[in-house]
Amino acid sequence: MVRANGAVSLRExxxxxxxxxxxxxxxxxxxxxxxxxxxxxxxxxxxxxxTRESGFPQKSHLATAxxxxxxxxxxxxxxxxxxxxxxxxxxTQELARRLARVPGLTVVTNSLLVxxxxxxxxxxxxxxxxxxxxxxNYALVGSGAEQSLQGLRVSRAxxxxxGLTAERGLSTSNMLSASVDRALxxxxxxxxVLADHGKLGTDxxxxxxxxxxxxxxxTDEPPPGEDRAATEMQAxxxxxxxxxxxxxxxxxGGESASGGRQPRRDxxxxxxxxxxxxxxxxxxxxxxxxxxxxxxxxxxxxxxxRRR
Numbered sequence: 138m139v140r141a142n143g144a145v146s147l148r149e150x151x152x153x154x155x156x157x158x159x160x161x162x163x164x165x166x167x168x169x170x171x172x173x174x175x176x177x178x179x180x181x182x183x184x185x186x187x188t189r190e191s192g193f194p195q196k197s198h199l200a201t202a203x204x205x206x207x208x209x210x211x212x213x214x215x216x217x218x219x220x221x222x223x224x225x226x227x228x229t230q231e232l233a234r235r236l237a238r239v240p241g242l243t244v245v246t247n248s249l250l251v252x253x254x255x256x257x258x259x260x261x262x263x264x265x266x267x268x269x270x271x272x273x274n275y276a277l278v279g280s281g282a283e284q285s286l287q288g289l290r291v292s293r294a295x296x297x298x299x300g301l302t303a304e305r306g307l308s309t310s311n312m313l314s315a316s317v318d319r320a321l322x323x324x325x326x327x328x329x330v331l332a333d334h335g336k337l338g339t340d341x342x343x344x345x346x347x348x349x350x351x352x353x354x355x356t357d358e359p360p361p362g363e364d365r366a367a368t369e370m371q372a373x374x375x376x377x378x379x380x381x382x383x384x385x386x387x388x389x390g391g392e393s394a395s396g397g398r399q400p401r402r403d404x405x406x407x408x409x410x411x412x413x414x415x416x417x418x419x420x421x422x423x424x425x426x427x428x429x430x431x432x433x434x435x436x437x438x439x440x441x442x443r444r445r
Contacts (some may be wrong), residue, residue: 162362203333203357206383208232209333211295217241219292222321223251225276225314228331230254237261237357245291247282247317247326249275271313278313286320289388296324296346300339301332303372306348308341315343327352334358337373338365353379 147165151158208231215221218241225248233251236242237258246252247266255263268282296318298307307330309315322328328351334430337356354373359366374380 158360159362162360186343202385203335203383204228204231204331206357206385207331207333207355208235210381211329211384212236212239214293214329214353214355215242219243220245221284221287221291222246222294222310222324224248224294224296224318224321225250225274227430228297228333229295232331243291245286245289245393247277247321249277266317267338268317271311274314276314276317278311278317282317283320284339286317288326288403289324291325293327293329294321294328295331296321297331298317299337301330301354301369301373302338302340303348303369303376305344306351308330308344310341310343312343315345318345322350324344329353331355331356333358334363334366337369346375348376348378351376351378353381355381355383357383357385 147158147161150161150165150248162435177412178358179296204227207228211232217235217239219239220243222245223233223236227250229248230250233248233254234243236244237255240289242260243250243264244255245264245266247268249270255261258320266282266285268277268285269279270276296350298318299309301307307318309359322345328346330346330351330353332354334357337359343354351373354370356370358385359370370380370382428431
């Protein structure tokens with residue numbers, strides 16, 4: 138399946154071979170150890186190291202439930218009348234589909250997929266950058282895209298990428314895409330990264346956003362046994378990144394029929410460094426995860442930086 142499609146999700150593999158995702162994950166690890174494939178973003182891809190990048194058709198089938206849950210939570214961060222930038226990617230495309238309901242919103246983007254998702258949203262103004270079309274991810278890149286962002290100032294940038302680590306931050310496999318993402322970051326007061334757990338701990342060639350510039354990470358709950366993702370989340374919290382974690386159920390394929398938000402746990406990080414939400418009480422120090430019930434939609438948890 139990986140050879141035929143270039144990539145496949147763990148969920149799809151489990152369905153085809155009629156076994157659990159836990160078993161598939163263990164088998165994929167064994168195949169990765171033999172150099173037969175690489176684990177990426179909730180699935181597996183053909184081996185290719187730091188330089189290999191899957192195209193849109195492959196990415197669109199990976200971690201779909203996780204991307205849906207992440208997009209649901211990220212959309213809740215956007216306020217009426219706000220101006221934001223949204224980068225290219227399948228997760229940001231999911232976010233854009235949910236932003237169509239936000240009145241008075243202005244969205245600046247270099248992604249044709251994001252623009253298409255908002256094309257019929259009468260209350261949302263969409264501003265496209267210039268640039269050269271990169272067909273593999275339907276994004277505008279190059280000097281034209283970067284120059285069109287000069288002098289722009291918005292409240293938030295919503296970005297995705299190929300990998301995220303505490304050491305290097307967000308990264309991607311393409312130099313032109315990385316350059317435009319850096320320009321998007323320069324235009325924003327806050328940077329929100331959307332990354333499913335499969336990207337945590339993954340490093341690729343070109344850094345786009347250093348970890349000390351990331352304000353907020355929206356991700357999903359790593360499954361049992363995914364120690365790399367859990368370790369990276371704690372390391373990012375130690376860097377001062379605020380982390381919101383979506384809970385993904387096995388049947389999750391989109392928003393609920395009632396339009397309710399996905400369950401979540403929110404991981405605010407104390408300290409003087411960036412953009413704490415008004416009225417939020419800072420935890421008193423390092424320690425285990427502490428949870429408090431939220432009405433209906435989830436729970437709040439504080440993951441404090443560890444004492445050094």
